[in-house]
Amino acid sequence: MKVLGIETSCDETAVAVIQDGRIILANLVASQTELHARFGGVVPEVASRAHVQALNPLMDEALERAGCRFADLDGVAVTVGPGLVGALLVGIAAAKAVAFATGADFIGVNHLEGHIYANFIEHGPPEPPYVCLVVSGGHTMLVHMPGAHAYRVLGQTLDDAAGEAFDKIARFMGLGFPGGPALDRLAREGDPSAIAFPRAMIDTGDHDFSFSGLKTAVIRHMKRESAAGRDVDLADLAASFQEAIVDVQVSKTIAAAKELGVKAVLLGGGVVANTRLRERMEKAGAEAGIGVLFPSLKLCTDNAAMIAVAGASRLARGERSPFDVAADPALELA
Amino acid sequence: MIVLGIETSTPQTSVALGTEQGVMASMQLASKARQDDVVPILEHMLDWTGLELSHVGGVAVGLGPGLFTGLRVGVETGKTLAQVLSVPILGIPSLDVLAFGVRYTRRLIGAVIDARRGEVFHALYRGVPGGVMRVGEYGVAPPGHLAAELEAAREEVLLVGNGAILYRKELEEVGARVEFASPAQAHPQASEMVELAVPRFIREETDRSFEVLPLYLRKSDAEIAWDQRARGATA
């Protein structure tokens, strides 16, 4: 069974073809990062225009790499939310057209579910239940997953998403946009204990997050140092900031896993590309006797293989979406 | 040859199927809430007419200018259907479709689509045997600017489109020389587009599928702000 995946929820145009639930035949991403860099953030109208330009040639290329034709597709899966509504609509229009013209089964997929299911591509699904940490530029969320496609949101960020905090601090440090990867690299040369930044809500006992206080503390530190005429060691600053963010995520995730007695933690979303987060979560999981899964780097950031895999799993359960399914910019997991 | 027409540049979604013999099916829905309903409409049309998608030999899409989000849904749907069915595609400016709908007038034709933010998309046409011929460029401007342009033309004009209806007062100031087309013709119709497109498909004057893109005529707000800052910096 071959499933086409289409993902256009933000600034990446992505198309994938998968077979038998999780074998990747093609997984292509046309990144718009350069288009948005000068604006210091993703511009919705610019993103939507770029999707219309990139999507159709990308579908051709994906099918060619997968060695199949439109007629060979059994299913079409597309992100229907959350995301930028105008951007989502481009992918949804294309996906409906492909499914309608080929007769393939059509399924709308939640983008966050895609990030979670990215874990099953390389590892296959471990025995449920799981606790999932979904962290990206737009989301920071702890989720209890008792079984396939079942979700209960345990907690979320009360202000900035973790990825947003990374990007804002990176920009403040002059590392450009998006700054997450650059900050990660710089932090490797710094001392994570150099500056004691606050670990907000680490001991509150709930599953919520808050990163705006940390962001303010970092900016205040930089201003204070430069006002005093001292040079700020950017590597130390990056490492200390990153450590504070990672600390909170690791301790909250492992605490939730222990509390719910789950044996597997799944990480998903662009921020999971952060090497320190992967390292620390793996170590903490090993100490607690909890398995920690995360996708390889290419499957952490937005891609269509994860949408195809989540969609294929739903199609296998007999689920279908009607052709009048709408884009939902604020679509919830549960 | 059966041509499928898709036109979504205004708050109306319009889909039609037709041949050189005429229109076989045509459906218009003016809904502000749903701008992503081309495939469901097409599904109904095929159901009700008994026609099959595999019999479609060409796809014509309205390129705008118009409301960006809905416009993209129509263009993307049309491009993808043409790609999957391996049939030629033709992108047609939506202002041309509006003018084509009133081609039998002897007046100068002004096609005017509401561009929001107090502006209209517009272009001028003359009726010619078999259709219309555009005179001048596609533009976006406040209705007052268009009124001044029409005043300068010193000619009898027929204005058509939702922009003409919305700004009737401003555009009427040109005087008795201006006439307005019926509100029934306020939106570009896919059926008119099919009629306009069929001869071109037969002459094989089609577009390269991946190059079919909306006619925006306006940059994104972020780009406009960026350009203004850049201009400020060099000035």
Ligand SMILES: [Zn+2]
């Ligand atoms: Zn994402």
